[in-house]
Amino acid sequence: MVTINPSVFLLTVNGQIEGANYPEYDNLYCKYCFVYGHDWAPTSGLEEGITQITCKGSQSSHKLIWNFPLETTFKSTNPTGWPQLVVSVYGPDVFGNDVVRGYGATHIPFTPGQHTRTIPMFVPEPTWRLQKFTSWLLGRRPEYIDPKVVAQGEGREVTRVRSQGFVTVSFHIITKDMKKLGYDTGPSNTANTPSATSSWSTEEQPYSTH
Numbered sequence: 001m002v003t004i005n006p007s008v009f010l011l012t013v014n015g016q017i018e019g020a021n022y023p024e025y026d027n028l029y030c031k032y033c034f035v036y037g038h039d040w041a042p043t044s045g046l047e048e049g050i051t052q053i054t055c056k057g058s059q060s061s062h063k064l065i066w067n068f069p070l071e072t073t074f075k076s077t078n079p080t081g082w083p084q085l086v087v088s089v090y091g092p093d094v095f096g097n098d099v100v101r102g103y104g105a106t107h108i109p110f111t112p113g114q115h116t117r118t119i120p121m122f123v124p125e126p127t128w129r130l131q132k133f134t135s136w137l138l139g140r141r142p143e144y145i146d147p148k149v150v151a152q153g154e155g156r157e158v159t160r161v162r163s164q165g166f167v168t169v170s171f172h173i174i175t176k177d178m179k180k181l182g183y184d185t186g187p188s189n190t191a192n193t194p195s196a197t198s199s200w201s202t203e204e205q206p207y208s209t210h
Helices: 129-138 147-152 187-192
Strands: 009-021 029-035 041-045 048-050 064-076 084-092 098-107 113-124 161-176
Touching (some): 084 147, 098 147
Antiparallel strands (some): 113 161
């Protein structure tokens, strides 16, 4: 009997964007997308999406609850460029303009099973006080042209940012054929798994005021 060795492994990501903690803001929604290396490709599910607008409830400790489902499967030949989830939170300012309330990113967990991640969020800040005042007055806050640059990590020091809020995501991870290709997904070796940022170059992250 001939045994056919697999040439790729599969990573199935299920879970949900549970909610956020933004003490200063309400009526927010969240956009998400996946960022991954050149050797990765989605085989099923959605690569990006947008949640409903939610407001704080008196019974939820003033947290914003989305419970928005995630369901995507990837294939790859090696772990380099391991997928990351990028989230962007938006909501109205005092003038009713839709502005960004935070960007954040986290690697998809390396090991199979249930996981929960709390993602620290940040927003780009204007360089000068005059820019800050005019952006507030006109409702045009600094934001990234492409939120996927958040997953690069390196090079973000070229942009002034401010920490603001947290987003909680739960994952249920399933892998297939990784061990057959020589990759151990056991907890003791997760620290040695190449990170997704290793496949991205360091460059300045552009942002716009639209």
